[in-house]
Amino acid sequence: MLSILQEYLADKIVLSEKELLLIDSVSIVKKIRKKQFLLEAGEVWKYNAFVCKGLIKTFSVDKDGKEHIINFSPENYWFGDRESLINNTPSKFNIDAIENSEIILIKKEDFQMLCHEIPSFNNLVNTILQKSFMVSQSRIHASISFSAEKKYQNFLDSNPVLANRIPQHMIGAYLGITPETITRIRRNPKK
Amino acid sequence: MLSILQEYLADKIVLSEKELLLIDSVSIVKKIRKKQFLLEAGEVWKYNAFVCKGLIKTFSVDKDGKEHIINFSPENYWFGDRESLINNTPSKFNIDAIENSEIILIKKEDFQMLCHEIPSFNNLVNTILQKSFMVSQSRIHASISFSAEKKYQNFLDSNPVLANRIPQHMIGAYLGITPETITRIRRNPKK
DNA sequence: CGATTCTTTGAAAACAGTCAATCTGTGTGG
DNA sequence: CCACACAGATTGACTGTTTTCAAAGAATCG
Numbered sequence A, B: 001m002l003s004i005l006q007e008y009l010a011d012k013i014v015l016s017e018k019e020l021l022l023i024d025s026v027s028i029v030k031k032i033r034k035k036q037f038l039l040e041a042g043e044v045w046k047y048n049a050f051v052c053k054g055l056i057k058t059f060s061v062d063k064d065g066k067e068h069i070i071n072f073s074p075e076n077y078w079f080g081d082r083e084s085l086i087n088n089t090p091s092k093f094n095i096d097a098i099e100n101s102e103i104i105l106i107k108k109e110d111f112q113m114l115c116h117e118i119p120s121f122n123n124l125v126n127t128i129l130q131k132s133f134m135v136s137q138s139r140i141h142a143s144i145s146f147s148a149e150k151k152y153q154n155f156l157d158s159n160p161v162l163a164n165r166i167p168q169h170m171i172g173a174y175l176g177i178t179p180e181t182i183t184r185i186r187r188n189p190k191k
Numbered sequence C: 001c002g003a004t005t006c007t008t009t010g011a012a013a014a015c016a017g018t019c020a021a022t023c024t025g026t027g028t029g030g
Numbered sequence D: 001c002c003a004c005a006c007a008g009a010t011t012g013a014c015t016g017t018t019t020t021c022a023a024a025g026a027a028t029c030g
Helices: A002-012 A017-026 A082-087 A108-117 A119-145 A148-158 A168-175 A179-187 B002-012 B017-026 B082-087 B108-117 B119-145 B148-158 B168-175 B179-187
Strands: A027-032 A037-039 A047-061 A067-074 A094-107 B027-032 B037-039 B047-053 B055-061 B067-074 B094-097 B101-107
Touching (some): A002 A017, A017 A027, A017 A108, A047 A108, A082 B119, A094 A108, A108 A119, A119 A148, A119 B067, A119 B082, A119 B119, A119 B168, A148 A168, A148 A179, A168 A179, A168 B119, B002 B017, B002 B047, B002 B119, B017 B027, B017 B108, B047 B055, B047 B108, B055 B101, B067 B168, B101 B108, B108 B119, B148 B179, B168 B179
Antiparallel strands (some): A027 A094, A037 A094, A047 A094, B027 B101, B037 B094, B047 B101, B055 B094
């Protein structure tokens, strides 16, 4: 699975053989099965994680037992709980797999080392952060501006591929809409 | 007003006299009055901007003329439309002042130059980006998980100082709640 | 002041959520 | 390969929250 990360990196930045080896040397390959947890609320998250294959979700569970999904992470996406990672605080979130998945974990210190040793890697990381931030801004915008129907339509339009890998009730949990409402939107779209 | 930015920077990183001068040399000081626009939807945003004094808001206006507020930026905060800035695309947002304000603008290219020339400045920028991202994640979480009342309470708790500088209808526009609903929440808090 | 902006109110309507039951499809173990 | 269990989706009736609209009342500012 290391090769998937390598391909991803090769597509974004130029790395020497030595740098690639350095990255490999700190990469922990891991397979997890559907519904298996990577992080449970209360634990401290220690890694930067990359999805080689599969689909990961980050979510919270409220006191009524309802899930609220912070993020979906498919292949070639990084994930983790940044807040817990950076502040060394117990996470408010859970992370588990929606599909059987193969991921790479890089320990916080190792990841920092990579950023320090490999300037282009560091740039990539910052670029990704920039993009993540823009995506999250646009999600906020949708969230405060749109009706349930528009939120759902917007999700389908923005994530056409992802949408048919994710059960409807999870899309709901991501958008803040109940699955029943989504059913009704689908049955009875306005116009 | 340059001194405010200098103070802010001095508090976060160590800068040589020369570096400070470099920053000064590309800083454009600007005063804007309440309700004055810095950016209108459709224009391309060209700067990184820092608030020395006052309060800035970034918002969209939908087809019904309703405002949706993306961000409030008080003193010592950076603002701008990152998406428009980075992609050189017309902004979907407007930026104006809630209070008479004093700000510093740094042109995109100059800002990149600063990041390139001053490593500690670059680090600071990335740290801020990290933090902005975490804040926006937590706003997303609130937005998909909480009732109107909890959103409002959470806003007051998270922004006790800001809250009494911002008219209620703008807090509503930030949270995705009508001002009437906020009035009712205040009149009739549950427990 | 006078004008503007902001907040509050009430009544009605729209929207989305809840609950419980049923239906559907899928995957797994025997 | 079938049967069963289970997860997911749909339905309908109902409830509750939030919005809408219009009007009136505060508060603020020049």
